[in-house]
Amino acid sequence: MTREEHLRRWSAAHGGTSASPLVRVWLDGVRRAASPLAAAGVPPSAVTVLGLVLGLAAVAPAAAQAQVGGRWALAVPVLLALAALADGLDGAVAVLGGTASRGGAVLDAVCDRAADAAGLAALWLLGAPALPVLLALGLGQMHEYARARAQAEGMTGPGAVTVSERPTRVAVAAMFALGCGVYPQAAATWAGVGAWAGSAAALVGLVQLLVAVRRRLSAQR
Numbered sequence: 001m002t003r004e005e006h007l008r009r010w011s012a013a014h015g016g017t018s019a020s021p022l023v024r025v026w027l028d029g030v031r032r033a034a035s036p037l038a039a040a041g042v043p044p045s046a047v048t049v050l051g052l053v054l055g056l057a058a059v060a061p062a063a064a065q066a067q068v069g070g071r072w073a074l075a076v077p078v079l080l081a082l083a084a085l086a087d088g089l090d091g092a093v094a095v096l097g098g099t100a101s102r103g104g105a106v107l108d109a110v111c112d113r114a115a116d117a118a119g120l121a122a123l124w125l126l127g128a129p130a131l132p133v134l135l136a137l138g139l140g141q142m143h144e145y146a147r148a149r150a151q152a153e154g155m156t157g158p159g160a161v162t163v164s165e166r167p168t169r170v171a172v173a174a175m176f177a178l179g180c181g182v183y184p185q186a187a188a189t190w191a192g193v194g195a196w197a198g199s200a201a202a203l204v205g206l207v208q209l210l211v212a213v214r215r216r217l218s219a220q221r
Contacts, residue, residue: 003028009095026088033085034092044094048108051086054079055115062122062177065184074181076122077174083115084170109144112166116140119173123195126180127188132195139202140169143209150213154220160212164205172198 007027037047058079065072090108094100117137124133147159176194180187 003031027092030088030092031096034089034096037089038093038096041097042093044090044097044099044104045107047086047090047093048104048111051083051090052111052114054086055083055111055118058083058122058177059118059125062125062180065180065187066125066127069184071181071184073122073126073177073184073187076177076181080115080119080122080170080174080177084167087112087115087166109148113141113144116166116169119170119177120195120198122177123173123191123198126177126191128191128195132192132199135199136169136195136202139199139206140164143202143206146206146209146213150217153217155213155216159216160209162205162208164201168201168205169198172201 007024058076061072061075061079064070087108090104091100094104120133120137124130143162143164150159172194176190176197179190179194183190
């Protein structure tokens, strides 16, 4: 499949959203990585589940550092990054292999939410207070639910690309977990700041999305 065809199918799968130059570079890299998997007949659902397993696995090194010390948290950003890569690959494998399905989209969404929770759980285990962790988790879930509900009501596309999309959630959890690993003596501080940063971004992103949804649905009446 050519680069242009892949971009066209990606846009169609995302409600006609145009890919920015940065997204185009990412999609081109993902297409190249996914091509051998699609050619080998690897099911996209298998890649989706692999991403979930990698995301959930990030909890283990966080728990290990909390219990025995050391720099176990250095493994957290690696696992979260691999999980994010798998999250991008599954859709590309589905598009390139012509196996995209509604069931696969639902599985992908469920696994993404579970992986988001795992990243926040890692920060909690590393010392973040429960309050910002729960706020970040709840607001992030509301963000995705609001978008899905608006699309069910007829909104096309994502409504708005906010400051708290999944790449931001992954980046925040990974970056501050890295700080916990590099500076284990200040792990609780790094984890706490990360959780509060995640909750603040989630709140701003939710407001951005709700404003955009209201405008889009009002315009479609």
